[in-house]
Amino acid sequence: MIGAGMAGLACAVELTRHGRRVIVHEATTHAGGRCRSFVDDVIDRMIDNGNHLILSGNVAVHAYLNHVGAENALVGPERADFPFFDLDTGERWNLQPGAGCIPWWLLVPGRRIPGTGLAEYVRGFRLAFACSEDTVTSRVGACGPLVRRLWEPLTVAVLNATPDEAAASLLWPVIRETFGRGEAACRPRVARRGLGPDLVEPGIDWLKRNGCQVQFSHRLRALGPVEGQATAFLSFAGERIDLGVGDAVVLAVPPTAASELLPGLTVPQGSRAIVNAHFRLPAERAGPFVIGLIGGTSQWLFVRSDVASVTVSAADALAEEPADDIAARIWPEVCRALDLGPQPLPQYRIVKEKRATFAQTPSEVARRPAATTRWKNLWLAGDWTDTGLPATIEGAMRSGLTAARFAMMAV
Ligand SMILES: Cc1cc2nc3c(=O)[nH]c(=O)nc-3n(C[C@H](O)[C@H](O)[C@H](O)COP(=O)(O)OP(=O)(O)OC[C@H]3O[C@@H](n4cnc5c(N)ncnc54)[C@H](O)[C@@H]3O)c2cc1C
Numbered sequence: 001m002i003g004a005g006m007a008g009l010a011c012a013v014e015l016t017r018h019g020r021r022v023i024v025h026e027a028t029t030h031a032g033g034r035c036r037s038f039v040d041d042v043i044d045r046m047i048d049n050g051n052h053l054i055l056s057g058n059v060a061v062h063a064y065l066n067h068v069g070a071e072n073a074l075v076g077p078e079r080a081d082f083p084f085f086d087l088d089t090g091e092r093w094n095l096q097p098g099a100g101c102i103p104w105w106l107l108v109p110g111r112r113i114p115g116t117g118l119a120e121y122v123r124g125f126r127l128a129f130a131c132s133e134d135t136v137t138s139r140v141g142a143c144g145p146l147v148r149r150l151w152e153p154l155t156v157a158v159l160n161a162t163p164d165e166a167a168a169s170l171l172w173p174v175i176r177e178t179f180g181r182g183e184a185a186c187r188p189r190v191a192r193r194g195l196g197p198d199l200v201e202p203g204i205d206w207l208k209r210n211g212c213q214v215q216f217s218h219r220l221r222a223l224g225p226v227e228g229q230a231t232a233f234l235s236f237a238g239e240r241i242d243l244g245v246g247d248a249v250v251l252a253v254p255p256t257a258a259s260e261l262l263p264g265l266t267v268p269q270g271s272r273a274i275v276n277a278h279f280r281l282p283a284e285r286a287g288p289f290v291i292g293l294i295g296g297t298s299q300w301l302f303v304r305s306d307v308a309s310v311t312v313s314a315a316d317a318l319a320e321e322p323a324d325d326i327a328a329r330i331w332p333e334v335c336r337a338l339d340l341g342p343q344p345l346p347q348y349r350i351v352k353e354k355r356a357t358f359a360q361t362p363s364e365v366a367r368r369p370a371a372t373t374r375w376k377n378l379w380l381a382g383d384w385t386d387t388g389l390p391a392t393i394e395g396a397m398r399s400g401l402t403a404a405r406f407a408m409m410a411v
Contacts, residue, residue, distance in 0.1 A: 001025065001250050002220045002234075005033025006393050007381040008252035009203040010064050010400030011407075012212055017067060018408055022212045025236065027219035030196075031204050033254075034356065035393065037196030043280040043307065043347045048195045050276045050353055051302040051311045052393060053157070053290060056080075057178040057185030060397035061199075070202035075192045075288060080183035084113075084149070085337045088295035095150075095292075097183045113149045120146035127175065130168035133362050137164040153292055156299060158390050159360040160272045160313045167365045170390045190288050190302060199393075223249065223261055223378075231378045243377070248407040252381040252400060255358060268367045268384050270359030273319040274311065277330045278349045281306040282340075291337055297326075298333040308334050313356070323350035357391035358384045371402045376410060379403040 001012045004026035015022045030036060039046045054061050054074060065073050082095040093114050098105035105111040106121050124146070126139045136155045141147055142164065152163055158174050159166040178186040191198035204214060222235040231249050234241045243249070251258055255267035281303075288304040297318065298310040310330050312318055318326060327348045335343050358364055368386035371379050381403040382396060389395035 001252060003027070003033065003252035003257075003382070004031035004204070004214065004216075005252060005382070005396060006035055006199070007383065007396040007400040007403075008033075008250070009200070009207075010060065010397035011250050011252060011381050011404045012207055012400075013064060013067055013203060014401050014404035015407065016207060016210050016212050018404075020408065022207070024207065024212060024214045025218040025220055025234070026214065026216050027253075027257075029216050030200075031214070031216075032196060032200035034353065035195040035199060037194035037200075040278065040349045042349050043278060045278075045280065045305075045307050046194050046196075047278045047307060047309065047349060047351075048191070048276075049351050050274050050356065051290075051300065051309050052191065052195055053300070053302075054189040054393060055178045055185065056187035056189060057181055058189075058392075058394040059177075060401060061394055064203065064397055065199070068202045068206035070198065073192055073198035073202065074189035076187055076189040077289075078187075080186045080188070082188065082290070082292055084292040084294060086149070086294045087298075087333055087336060097179055097186055099182045099184070101180060101182055103179070113146065115145040116149065117145075120144055124151070127168055127172045130172060132167075132169055132366065134168040135164055135362065136166045136168045136171055139168045149294055153294060153299060156313045157311075158392070160274060160357045160391065161360050162314050165359075165361045167360050167362045169362070170360055170365060170388075173389055188290055190290065190304070192288075220251075220253075220261060223251075225262075225375050225378070231375050246411050248377045248379070248411045250379050250381055250400075250403045250407060252403070254355070254382065255384045256355075258380065258382070262373070265373075266367050266369055268358035268364040270361070270364050271355040272313070272357055272359050273315045273352060273354045274313045274356035275315040275318050275326060275353075276351045277310045277312075277327055278351070279308045279310075279327075279331060279334060280347045281308050281338075282343065282346070285338070293333060293337055296333045298330050298337070301334060301337050303338070308338065310334060315352075316354075319352040319354055323352075326350050360390060371399065371406055377407075379406050 001024040155163045224233040284306045300311045381399040383391035
């Protein structure tokens, strides 16, 4: 296994569960890739590189957590409930999908998002028939209350792209697998303490307990495919591993690294940024909880104990601004959303992930490669491979499971 991000971890756990001997080679000193936690010395709290929202319907994430004995890692409300706050109008509402697969609750005006009409929701079903060239805007329209209060925040959160560029074909599978299965599948979940202690470390500990070797600071520099046959060797700094019959390689690295290792591989080339702003609050809050924010810079506000963290996705322009300016712009929105009244800017940390995900536009989605390669013992995994899902933890983990199944069938 090359790469210990969420795709690599899911793949390694699946292979190990099925009795395969696995060695994980990770380039950095830690696992988790784009999911990581660290203790920030400015706000003096453990924070994640970025808030990660998981839904109860994310089956691969929950299966992984169960396998590694971390079933209590995620927390969230007992029923699906998404509070929203409109920074322009000051309105608050809660999006609470109904229990069944058919959204009967949309027929009740009081259950709908304020200002939206039934016809707008009906129009949303056009996403189900999106073709590969469609953007979200080309299916649901460019304006209207439902676009502003649902389709835009949902698209930006799920696809890390604005509706006018985001591939509609990736949004519908998420709606089908979560909202389409009723509220039990769309309960919001976040890591209890952080991504590191709750999602990543339990996987690494389980792998080590079950005989898997995990080698950190072990970057794959080259691999030697024999034309038309199979991968023959792996080359690390100062070390070469020759592969024998029955050995298989899963490459679970980001697209740029994969294309450097496998010249000629078609991969998505563009990426989109996500910016997170973490603020130390004056006092602890009950929670954790998540609020969707409309009409400002902030998009989602996550509160855990005395830390408020704001996520801004599709944030390439924002990521170019100085951290001080970003904090000064976002903090008043946090104060309003949490009813704190005007407060001086507290200690904060801005984390810019300039390549948070690949650019999930129709043309880039068309460049996603399959898990299989032309070599008989080499498979690809990662959120950028052709999972049919957006670049999320769930997509990354499903890609890892797919690669594991191919590897087990072949060797
Ligand atoms: C700020 C932010 C917010 C996000 N929010 C959400 C969210 O709310 N919900 C959600 O589900 N998803 C979210 N995501 C997306 C999610 O984090 C990713 O989809 C997922 O973590 C991708 O996992 P991966 O294993 O495919 O890739 P990566 O995490 O990139 O893992 C690849 C691994 O390969 C290693 N590697 C690279 N080159 C080599 C080499 N040559 N040799 C060995 N190892 C190598 C890397 O060090 C890394 O550990 C967010 C992402 C970011 C950045």
